[in-house]
Amino acid sequence: MYLNHDFPVAKPRPPLPRIADPKPMTASEYIRLRRRAAKLSEHDLAQRMASLYVSTAKRRPGDTIATLTKAMSLILRAIELPGAVARRRRTIASLAAVLPFDVDVYWQLAQCPPERHPRVCRGCGTSAHDHDAPRWATRTSCERCDPAGDGL
Known part of the structure; x- marks a missing residue:
């Protein structure tokens, strides 16, 4: 037969132990590492979040960049608390x-x-799932x- 080969079949090996x-x-440490790798302070990141909110959401009376930055800073601090997890995916x-x-x-x-966590660098927070x-x-x-x- 034309495609008949006599190669031995490889035996599957068990996965290497993790x-x-x-x-x-x-998760909170990951956010903190990524913020530091981006060279952003909590205040800088809170200002970026406030600016995004102002440009995309309906504003309420009294919403200024300063008040929103303060609120976003509190949210960011809560997310970065050791062991904390955000409540909302949004x-x-x-x-x-x-x-990033x-x-x-x-x-x-x-x-x-x-045992199901991805590999994440302890210095900058980059993972095998990043683009680079x-x-x-x-x-x-x-x-x-x-x-x-x-x-x-």
């Missing part, structure tokens, strides 16, 4: 409009057990944060 992370990444979606991070990675960190996926220097840091690969 090395447990002693300190799993939290909040994270609007934050993603002004801060992956919303799916955020929700995976927030809702999934640690990092090259990993160690298990927990990318080459941009730890070029020598010595574990920070």
